[in-house]
Amino acid sequence: MARQAEAERERRAKVISAEGEYQAAAKLAEFTARSAPGVRIADVGEIGQMAALAAELRELGATALDPTPGGVRFQATPLVCCRANLQSRIASRILWQISCTPYRTEQDIYDAAMAIRWQEWFAPHRTIKVKVSAQQCPLRSLDFVTLRIKDAVCDRFQRARGTRPSVDTHAPDILIAAYLDRDTCTLYVDTSGEPLFKRGWRRSSGEAPLRENLAAGILHLTGWTPGTVLFDPLCGSGTFVIEAALMASRIAPGLGRRFALEHLLLFDRGRFESLRDELRAAIVPPDRGLIHAADRSEQALRAVRANLEAAGCAEAVTLHRGDALQQLAPADSGILVTNPPYGHRMGDREALEAFYPLFGDRLKHRYFGWTAYILTADLKLPGKLRLAPARRTPLFNGAIECRLFEFRMVAGSHRKPRPGTASSSTA
Ligand SMILES: C[S@@+](CC[C@H](N)C(=O)[O-])C[C@H]1O[C@@H](n2cnc3c(N)ncnc32)[C@H](O)[C@@H]1O
Numbered sequence: 001m002a003r004q005a006e007a008e009r010e011r012r013a014k015v016i017s018a019e020g021e022y023q024a025a026a027k028l029a030e031f032t033a034r035s036a037p038g039v040r041i042a043d044v045g046e047i048g049q050m051a052a053l054a055a056e057l058r059e060l061g062a063t064a065l066d067p068t069p070g071g072v073r074f075q076a077t078p079l080v081c082c083r084a085n086l087q088s089r090i091a092s093r094i095l096w097q098i099s100c101t102p103y104r105t106e107q108d109i110y111d112a113a114m115a116i117r118w119q120e121w122f123a124p125h126r127t128i129k130v131k132v133s134a135q136q137c138p139l140r141s142l143d144f145v146t147l148r149i150k151d152a153v154c155d156r157f158q159r160a161r162g163t164r165p166s167v168d169t170h171a172p173d174i175l176i177a178a179y180l181d182r183d184t185c186t187l188y189v190d191t192s193g194e195p196l197f198k199r200g201w202r203r204s205s206g207e208a209p210l211r212e213n214l215a216a217g218i219l220h221l222t223g224w225t226p227g228t229v230l231f232d233p234l235c236g237s238g239t240f241v242i243e244a245a246l247m248a249s250r251i252a253p254g255l256g257r258r259f260a261l262e263h264l265l266l267f268d269r270g271r272f273e274s275l276r277d278e279l280r281a282a283i284v285p286p287d288r289g290l291i292h293a294a295d296r297s298e299q300a301l302r303a304v305r306a307n308l309e310a311a312g313c314a315e316a317v318t319l320h321r322g323d324a325l326q327q328l329a330p331a332d333s334g335i336l337v338t339n340p341p342y343g344h345r346m347g348d349r350e351a352l353e354a355f356y357p358l359f360g361d362r363l364k365h366r367y368f369g370w371t372a373y374i375l376t377a378d379l380k381l382p383g384k385l386r387l388a389p390a391r392r393t394p395l396f397n398g399a400i401e402c403r404l405f406e407f408r409m410v411a412g413s414h415r416k417p418r419p420g421t422a423s424s425s426t427a
Pocket of ligand 1: 209
């Protein structure tokens with residue numbers, strides 16, 4: 001009787017999948033959008049990023065938004081999940097929650113994973129990887145938990161289909177994520193695949209590039225909006241200005257890449273492609289002359305050009321080659337946002353010690369009317385610049401704790417004749 005019911009459920013699931021709609025698709029499902037890894041919910045900056053992420057998801061159609069450590073939980077239809085993957089600038093991945101169960105032993109976790117009808121989520125020819133993260137988990141070995149979840153998925157497939165998926169730990173089609181706290185195991189299917197900061201436009205990295213979603217989140221924290229002037233005078237590979245140019249051109253950040261959700265049985269390629277078409281049609285030519293980037297390194301500028309071309313928004317950014325200590329402000333007012341080198345080597349550190357007071361003077365003398373935002377791991381930066389920050393926002397760049405310092409360059413006694421456009425060569 002139980003076998004008959006199971007067979008009937010599987011038959012129905014196949015029909016639904018064949019129509020391109022999984023039964024959950026009609027309902028709201030639970031998702032978590034994770035932000036940059038290594039961030040803590042208690043940090044002000046992280047809360048700022050969470051608020052930005054939640055606002056972004058709400059605009060895309062998500063409901064019941066609930067910030068959790070490292071991410072925002074929300075409810076949405078699978079179509080909104082596709083939108084979130086394609087359009088979120090701040091999320092690093094979108095996970096679909098498939099179960100949340102109490103546990104005490106590894107066997108409980110195996111049973112929880114075995115209870116899921118994985119064959120309704122993806123086909124057995126797909127490769128899988130299981131990734132377990134835990135906080136306050138009382139179990140001895142997370143490697144063993146990982147193995148038990150993988151076994152449960154394969155056993156469930158074997159029972160239902162007589163065949164099982166194979167494991168690929170490098171480039172799996174399907175990533176199954178498990179999060180364990182003291183007594184609860186939550187299982188997710190990752191709908192993003194490669195993290196969402198991999199937009200597909202990065203051709204060249206330069207020196208210590210920022211993650212794209214961190215740069216987009218910082219732009220949000222600065223309050224910059226398309227239509228106002230933005231300048232990064234130490235632009236490296238151009239992450240800030242390229243993210244800004246994508247926003248100004250209304251280019252969805254995920255348009256140039258694929259997603260793991262395309263391997264799920266619920267995936268409806270027709271609807272996904274019409275969503276892509278809709279997003280392509282929404283692209284606008286950006287206003288020219290508002291977004292500026294400079295670097296003293298020709299190699300860095302070559303990287304920015306290659307990246308801008310790949311991102312499809314080359315005309316949105318004006319490039320200048322030159323030393324940040326000589327650059328003139330490209331407008332009377334605007335937002336300066338930058339991420340200077342940190343200086344891991346001794347010689348570099350000494351050069352930076354000399355650079356900062358001069359850069360502080362430059363900001364005071366040539367950027368009145370501007371607001372400058374500097375992301376750095378050097379927490380003593382304001383003293384070195386000899387500027388008082390109006391705001392300091394804690395953020396993590398990967399595992400490195402940083403501050404985003406805000407400096408308001410008000411017009412005052414340093415007033416000098418109005419600067420013209422940047423003096424150095426323009427590319
Ligand atoms: C940490 S990297 C910036 C990374 C960038 N945010 C990105 O995402 O790619 C710092 C950049 O500052 C540039 N730089 C260092 N000193 C400079 C100076 N005095 N004037 C202009 N550029 C400078 C370096 O060439 C390097 O490309």
